[in-house]
Amino acid sequence: MYQPHVFTLTEDGYRGPAPSWSSGAPSLWLVDPERAAEAARLLAPKILDASELARVERLAFPADRACYTAAHVALRLLLGARQGIAPEAVRLTRERCPSCDGPHGRPATGGGTHFSLSHTRGVALLAFAGVPVGVDVERLPEARVATEVAGHLHPAEAAELAALPCEERPAAFARVWTRKEAYLKGEGTGLAGGLHREHVGTGPRPLGPPGWAVTDVAVPAGYAAAVAVGTAGRASVGGADRRK
Template sequence: MYQPHVFTLTEDGYRGPVPSWRPGAPSVWLVDTDRAAGAARSLAPGILDASELARVEKLVFPADRDCYTAAHVALRLLLGAHQGVAPDAVRLTRERCPSCGGPHGRPATGGGTHFSLSHTRGVALLAFADAPVGVDVERVPEARVVAEISGQLHPAEAAELSALPQPERLAAFARVWTRKEAYLKGEGVGLAGGLNHEHVGTGPLPLDPPGWSVTDVAVPAGYAAAVAVGTAGRAPAEGHDPRK
């Protein structure tokens, strides 16, 4: 399980370590968006671009606006620190979708850095790597949600869930959901790629789809998270294992 770096934001910005990673090993960062909300609101006008600020204004609930703002301010600060540029100078684009060719594939930036962002109320995760990467964080869902969606998963995953007692099923569903979404985001297709596309498993250890390494991420109680990094054409990383 990956132990993420904790991102700490102050009214003066970010003064922590610069993101770095070994080949094939993503650098994952955890943001407490509630704690960072005040500083993020102050910094956002000078950091976020027009489209991001417009997106904030469209969100109805203050908690959602704070979460989005803190996550995107953190993303630009970390990318800027890694690239050696001001956060407002970071250029964010979208790759072409591998399914339809439209401009809504993986988020991208210059300099060969791959990244992914996910947020839900209270928590955001950011992942950086030298290969395609996807990350996802979610609240552990209610039983109703699990019952409604489990049948859309890979048949083996649906069977695994149905065999579990109810108290264990919610956490297992949260594991497989975040693993699946992290992998699909890494592929650049998101949930449009289909929840039944690959078997990543509901148990304590994820199963790796071809060409990908999927790992759970340590997050606060009540949440689940995972990161997926592309491994196609890459020899296994030697030595350091950030998952321990």
């Protein structure tokens, strides 16, 4: 399991280390939107671009606006620190989708840095690497939701969930969901790639699809998270990068 760095934001910005990695292992950062809310609100007009600011305004709930703002301010500050440029100068684009060739594949930027961002109300998680990477964080669902959605997963995963006591299903479902979405985001297809594809498992140890290493991430209680890193053409991710 990866232990992420904790991102600390002040009204003057971010003064910590830039994302760094070795052997393709990701650099992971956890953002607490509530703690960062005021600083992020003050920095956002100077750092975020017009499309990001417009997205904030379209969000209906203050908690969602605060989470999006903190996550995207942190993303630009960390990318800027990595690339040695001002955060507002970071150019964010989208790769072509590998499924339909549309302009909605993996998010990308210059400088050879691959990154992924995920946020849910109360937590944001960012991943950076030298190879394709995907990350996902989610709240643990109700047992009812886990049971209803299980049928959309890989048949082996659905069977694993069905075999568990009802009270264990939310945590197991959250594990498989975040692993699956992290992999699909890293691949560039997102949920359109289909939850039934690939068996990543619901148990304590994830299974990596061919060409990918999937690892759970330590996040606050009530949440689950995972990161997927491309391994094609190199050795699998080792254990030297902030694992516990």
